Amino acid sequence: MGLLDRLDNPFETGGIILGTLEDVLNWGRSKSDWYLHFGLACCAIEFMSMNASHFDFMRFGIIPRATPRQADFIMITGTVTLKMAERIKVLWEQMAEPKYCISVGSCANSGGPYWQYGYHVLKGVDRIIPVHVYVPGCPPRPEAMEEGMMKLQSLIDQQAIFRKRQRIAEEEALLKNKI
Amino acid sequence: MTTTKFVDIDFSRIESDRMRLNVGPQHPSTHGVLRLEVELDGEVVTNVIPHIGYLHRCFEKIAENMNYQQVIPYVDRMDYISSMNNELPYVMAVEKLMGIKVPEKVEYIRVIMAELNRIANHQIAVATFGLDAGAFTPFLYLFRDREYILWIFEKATGGRLLFNYFWVGGLANDVYPTFKEDVLNIVKQVRKTNKEIEELLIYNKIFIDRTANVGVLPADVAINYGCSGPVLRGSGVPFDLRKAEPYSIYDRFDFEIPVGKGEVGTVGDCWDRNIVRMREMEQSCRIIEQAIAQMPDSGDVQSAIPKKVRPPKGEVYFRCENPKGELGFYVISDGKDKPYRVKGRAPSFVNLSVLPEISRGYLFADLIVILGSIDIVLGEVDR
Numbered sequence: 051m052g053l054l055d056r057l058d059n060p061f062e063t064g065g066i067i068l069g070t071l072e073d074v075l076n077w078g079r080s081k082s083d084w085y086l087h088f089g090l091a092c093c094a095i096e097f098m099s100m101n102a103s104h105f106d107f108m109r110f111g112i113i114p115r116a117t118p119r120q121a122d123f124i125m126i127t128g129t130v131t132l133k134m135a136e137r138i139k140v141l142w143e144q145m146a147e148p149k150y151c152i153s154v155g156s157c158a159n160s161g162g163p164y165w166q167y168g169y170h171v172l173k174g175v176d177r178i179i180p181v182h183v184y185v186p187g188c189p190p191r192p193e194a195m196e197e198g199m200m201k202l203q204s205l206i207d208q209q210a211i212f213r214k215r216q217r218i219a220e221e222e223a224l225l226k227n228k229i
Numbered sequence: 230m231t232t233t234k235f236v237d238i239d240f241s242r243i244e245s246d247r248m249r250l251n252v253g254p255q256h257p258s259t260h261g262v263l264r265l266e267v268e269l270d271g272e273v274v275t276n277v278i279p280h281i282g283y284l285h286r287c288f289e290k291i292a293e294n295m296n297y298q299q300v301i302p303y304v305d306r307m308d309y310i311s312s313m314n315n316e317l318p319y320v321m322a323v324e325k326l327m328g329i330k331v332p333e334k335v336e337y338i339r340v341i342m343a344e345l346n347r348i349a350n351h352q353i354a355v356a357t358f359g360l361d362a363g364a365f366t367p368f369l370y371l372f373r374d375r376e377y378i379l380w381i382f383e384k385a386t387g388g389r390l391l392f393n394y395f396w397v398g399g400l401a402n403d404v405y406p407t408f409k410e411d412v413l414n415i416v417k418q419v420r421k422t423n424k425e426i427e428e429l430l431i432y433n434k435i436f437i438d439r440t441a442n443v444g445v446l447p448a449d450v451a452i453n454y455g456c457s458g459p460v461l462r463g464s465g466v467p468f469d470l471r472k473a474e475p476y477s478i479y480d481r482f483d484f485e486i487p488v489g490k491g492e493v494g495t496v497g498d499c500w501d502r503n504i505v506r507m508r509e510m511e512q513s514c515r516i517i518e519q520a521i522a523q524m525p526d527s528g529d530v531q532s533a534i535p536k537k538v539r540p541p542k543g544e545v546y547f548r549c550e551n552p553k554g555e556l557g558f559y560v561i562s563d564g565k566d567k568p569y570r571v572k573g574r575a576p577s578f579v580n581l582s583v584l585p586e587i588s589r590g591y592l593f594a595d596l597i598v599i600l601g602s603i604d605i606v607l608g609e610v611d612r
Contacts, residue, residue: 087257095390103369134254
């Protein structure tokens, strides 16, 4: 008997699931992330492939949004040049909290092949905005990007919502004692 | 000539405030990081100024600091949708400078790979053009097929998008044993899907209404701006470097040059530029079939690769027909193992320059369609 069948008559079998509110909220947040529709370079083509039929990115519950105000996370897919860097910073600041960033590809991670002689290439997007998940590759396969998405989901799942500062302080204290 | 009713009005006699609108660099339909400064009179575009440079990745400076072989991966990343076609002119330019004659088998594999990548490029072009016009289904169909082509590339070269497969004097490695059957299956699949796309998208009434008679580019304007590729051929000029100046082994194949004929509107409108891409896929299929039939089975693909690539002093310009147009590389050698200078003549950059000319007088919504019909890649525009 499936879960739904049991829920048909909630009084018979209970129909109650116990859990913390934080888990439920995080479960909802991590399964309906909306991303900023935004591509930079080569990785954006693989990103398009990921959105298309074979890899079907939408099964993660994501929807592309054209404006940063509605986006939960941003995927930096490609080379960040110095001219583009300030625009990316503005986009990041326009996004509403809580917000996340996935850096896709060598260029966004560290400058990639343009690290040495690319005078107009930012050597890693983490120099201007915080990055939560790094996906390596030049360009990464769509499967790798999906892996990055799953990593972001598990990161959101573990996030603290209530008593945030207190809990972070407790964890830090624990860590200090261990060291 | 039938035109949109908005075009017939003489707007110069009406005094009105102009609005300046900024499109991009983050915009879903700018095909990358292009910024357009649009001057609007109501909803009619009076001027467009493209601002580029958001993806300038210093190709020429990097090429000065790299060996001749090390430049090839950076050439890949110029027009990242059709990497094989990008490698071909660079590799052939260096070979011309050094006077290398590559083996027959290498020539055939290069042609097959380049044509497969041309199909993949046109599939993206038609798919995103459909997206710009509001059709989502063709995008899914074409990307499904493109994935099959990428599987062949992955099997043969190891990369899905950027390959570093063509080397100076040969190839990185030979193709795998079942390569021929796989390619012929792809050709079949591409033809099948193209038929579906013609029904779904190309001859769809809504699509024709959106694209016919929009963004008309007359042949003389196209030639004056130096346009090439489907943008030029869409205006009815049958110029294709594969026919006009056959390089590699293209003179052995029988194929036609599709041109825009103004089937549903004016010659040189967005619909014509798009149909040229659809017809070119069919011609690429024909070339691939002939190449597969003629391709020799035996042969060492690395026999002509020189131990050290050090061309004699001199300069060379070599151009090839890229899916986007004429891609040329101007290589200067000073006799050392690093090029003195490598300059790329990018078709996207030249084709983009015609955008202000052909979008004046159309609605703002048409500007997006016109931009999509030019099929630019910003990696190549900015280099």
